[in-house]
Amino acid sequence: MKREAGTDTAASAPRLPRRREDPELGFADLRRRGIGNAQSLSGEIWTDYNHHDPGVTLLEALCFALTGSVFGAEARIADLLTAPDGRIHYRRHGMHRAEEALPCRPATRWDLTRYLLDRVPALRHARVDMPERDGVWRLALRAPAGLGDALAAEAARAFWSARNLAEDLAMPPGMLAPRWCALRLSLGIGGGRDLTDILAELVERCDALIGMAPPRHPPHSRLSRLGDRDGQEDSDALFDGPVTHNDWITDEDLRREPAPRLHFADLARELESIEGVDAIDRLALVPLGEDAPDADESGIDWQGEGWALQLRWPDTPADIASWTVVRRGSRLTLDAAALLEQLADRRNIGKTPGAAMASAVSAPLGRPSGQYMAPSRYLSFWHHLPPLYQLAHAPPAASAGMAAQFGGYLILLEQWLAHGDAQLAHLRELFSLTAQAQRSYWWEPLDDRHLPILGPNSSEARERALRAADEALERRGRVLDFLLALHGEGCGQNSLQRFGHYFSPRDWPAHLFECKRQFLLRIVRHTRDRSAGFDYSRPSLGRKSNTAPLAERIALLLGFTHAHSRRLNARLEAIGCAVSETRGPEPGEVPPSDLRPLMLWVPARERIAALYAEDVRVGRVAARLAHYFAGLDLAALPGPLLRCAVHEDRYRRLAGADTPLWLGPDENGRWWPLDVRVGRAGVRSPAMYLHAFACDIQREAEGVHLVEPVLLRPLADGTEPDRAGYAHRILLVFPGWTARTADPSFRDLARETVAESCPAHILPQIYWPDAGDLARFERSYAAWLDARQVYCAALTHGRAVDAAITGHDRHAADLLRLFGEWDAAGERS
Secondary structure, rough: OOOOOOOOOOOOOEEEEEEOOOOOOOOHHHHHHHHHHHHHHHOOOOOOOOOOOOHHHHHHHHHHHHHHHHHHOOOOHHHHHOOOOOOOOOOHHHOOOOOOOOOOOOOHHHHHHHHHHHOOOOOEEEEEOOOOOEEEEEEEEEEOOHHHHHHHHHHHHHHOOHHHHHHHEEEOHHHHHHEEEEEEEEEOOOOOOHHHHHHHHHHHHHHHHHHOOOEEEEEHHHHOEOOOOOEOHHHHHHHOOOOOOEEOHHHHHHHHOOOOOOEHHHHHHHHHHHHOOOEEEEEEEEEOOOOOOOOOOOOOOOOOOOOEEEOOOOOHHHOOOOOOOOEOOOEEEOOOOHHHEEEHHHHHHHOOOOOOOOOOOOOOOOOOOOOOOOOOOEHHHHOOOHHHHHHHHHOOOOOHHHHHHHHHHHHHHHHHHHHHHHHOOOOOHHHOOOOOOOOOOOOOOOOOOOOOOOOOOHHHHHHHHHHHOOHHHHHHHHHHHHHHHHHOOOOOOHHHHHOOOOOOOOOOHHHHHHHHHHHHHOHHHHHHOOOOOOOOOOOOOOOOOOHHHHHHHHHHHHHOOHHHHHHOOHHHHHHHOOOOOOOOOOOOOOOOOOOOOOOOOOOOHHHHHHHHHHHHHHOOOHHHHHHHHOOOOOOEEEEHHHHHHHHHHHEOOOOOOOOOEEEEEOOOOEEEEOOOOOOEOOHHHHHHHHHHHHHHHHHOOOOOOEOOOOOOOOOOOOOOOEEEHHHEEEEEEEOOOOOOOOOHHHHHHHHHHHHHHHOOOOEEEEOOOOOOHHHHHHHHHHHHHHHHHHHHHHHOOOOOHHHHHHHHHHHHHHHHHHHHHHHHOOOOO
16 A cells, blocks of 8 residues: 655655546546446445445555555666665676677777777777688787887787687787888967977877877767767767777778878878967978888878888987978077977877776766665555544454454455565565575565454464465576566577486576576676687686687586586596496396386485585595495496486386396496495495486586687698688587487587577587597697697797797697597587
């Protein structure tokens, strides 16, 4: 109905405009419709329908409840999501700022140019191109004198961190060789500006124009164009392209291609806009050095193959001795020392590579904010009834039956409204990405605290019944589906339901919920960054922060326990076991007819699970298995046996026999007799331990390796790569020996997931190696990753790279040879 009054006074409450007429389906309209229906249905049996009639009073209570529910549904979402600290914690609800989610990754040459100029502010200019359309970008950079190597290394690191799948950088980045020129000029000035400041700015502007550096604008200047009626920018254009952290470069300036020849008249026209410059009478660029560009009185060659024009800043008095400056017809004397000192200061500004400015606008568009609404106890309509009704139906004035009957009427009208208020008060918890999914409904059962005519403690039984009916995981999973849909994404798990081999019936739904929650937590990576590659200049195996988003996405959609890049055979190797694809028992091995099912999900399972976890921690799993199963060869564990062992319904026991434990049928229809050391609990404890072991090693072994052939191309000089075999392809390596990945149905699901998730311009190829081949691959893959990091470190630190290239090419050839063997053996799908 309404809530108890807070601390706000009537004087401080806002004055609301009064409606001139009742809205449709408002309180008055509902009351009028209700009385009309009652009259038509009851005829002359009912009363005179006046205010003293109890039926009319209850009808009014129902109408008030209905309109109150509508009022609650129209509450501001921002208020409902505001936490007690007065903030909306957007990431907790799967929401992200526009400036984080809307910009794209560097996809085109212009995106990449903008990104590099933003991440390496000291760069003058960057030529970015992919001439062979093979995924290999080539950079030609222009940097201030003395900073070429440092900025080339910084640009390479920036590219590696923003690299896309199936793309690489032709190393090392090329630096445009400078062809020097000196400035000669004669100009007239006016106004009160200091001559030294005018000449220093002129040299700096001239250097920027010659160096083809695009003009940079403060970020707030771009925001000022939002909503401009001339149509220059709108909010969509604000987030077009990659996100930038420093000054903004317009699309026109970014895409402007410099002409082959620089004309002195054009340069003078640009410099005349400097404050204090009245006219430039003469301006020329004089070539310096043996490789000087061609020049004449009108202009000079601006750029060529592998070189670009660059201004030599004056650093001696002789360099400015020929300059002529006139003010109102009088020639001025230049203070050479002061000018050269200021030029040196300006030239040194920003010479530290990587000194990027923080963005002046971190959140260009405001986010909704709300006001926290503290939960309060529901106030029943009972307290708004006329005193006569309260006295007539309150004990001891009324009989117990009359009071209970009237209380039942009121609960029938009000209980669902109290529950709705409780649900609204906890909307933040429902639409939250918290890992705790213990409840999805909140209730407020009415009792004597709300209605004095009810008995005490009447809500406890109802509370227990309501909690038992709350399917929290299922409903919160639908909430996650709704939040994913806001991003245009989905995480359908219907096809996965029958592949919960490694989990208990209670843990499997919780695991699927966690996969969906992790998918939503990193939704920006799985949408905007889906085509991103990992940074191969940093460690990646075992690092959650350096995994290709596509590999993470596929792993979560397939329900793998771990989504990051890691060694899939690590758990097997740590335990000291290996898997062999043996044929298993002979077909003649027929199980006894009196085998009995062995139940594994019993209370004692918790003790075995704790024992197995402790054995994993201290490295005692192999010894425990050898103790339980003396005939089991841990160095060559049969794959069919392990895949069969994850199914709890395939364990059978046989009392009073030499082989009391049987396992089967496996994927080939065969049975495995197991010689077990029987303890006080019989074969149940060894069986549960074997089941825990089989589930654990296969759960830990599942994942995906993403390999990009373009990164395996040879780097040595004179080696021509096979572009058709490297370009626009990725190789996905799944383990082919676990209970799920060996299932043809699961492989079909994996192929479908890869096809739907992979960017359209990339061709994926999938491999399913057995445990032995996977171990060989992971050793070669880890060695190649290390060699790649050594190569990148040699490039960025100015070391000799010949040895690093040799090591890289050797390990890359090993990987390519292994993939060739798999292709020949039919391991690819």
